[in-house]
Amino acid sequence: MSKTDKPVSFEEAMEQLETIVAQLESGDAPLETSIELFQEGMRLSQLCGSKLEQAERKIEQLLETEQGVVKKPFAELEANEEKGESF
Template sequence: MSNQEATPSFEQAMDQLERIVAQLESGDIPLEKAIELFQEGMKLSQLCGQKLEQVERKIEILLEEEGGLSKKPFQPQETDKGDNR
């Protein structure tokens, strides 16, 4: 990620993270490369978390602006937690 000038979008970061996880799970890489990939994956994971928090705050602001709706913290439903059906 350090060789890129622009911050990747959420989707780009997730794609990169998925590729890194696949490489690490394969077990066919030297330890030094695995450590580099792990560090890059952690940075991407942190970036994705920050982007999700920003979106959550924007949604809360929009809800507050719409007719004075009360602000409620986002709580995903059970079906939203990684269920890709």
């Protein structure tokens, strides 16, 4: 959640995080402001990571096999694709 407790979408959080990174990289902010920006950036980073984990858990592919339809976790499908294996 943001400081106002309004739900933030993944895209909004990433946009805010990119803005914070740009501000920190510029080196123009005073130390106290930089620390606050860093803390907010860490919070947003954790939020984005959490949202990605939730999405990954939701993404399951249904594969037809000889035994019928089988649910496979998204991460397993990615690993198989990296190895060059097909469904």
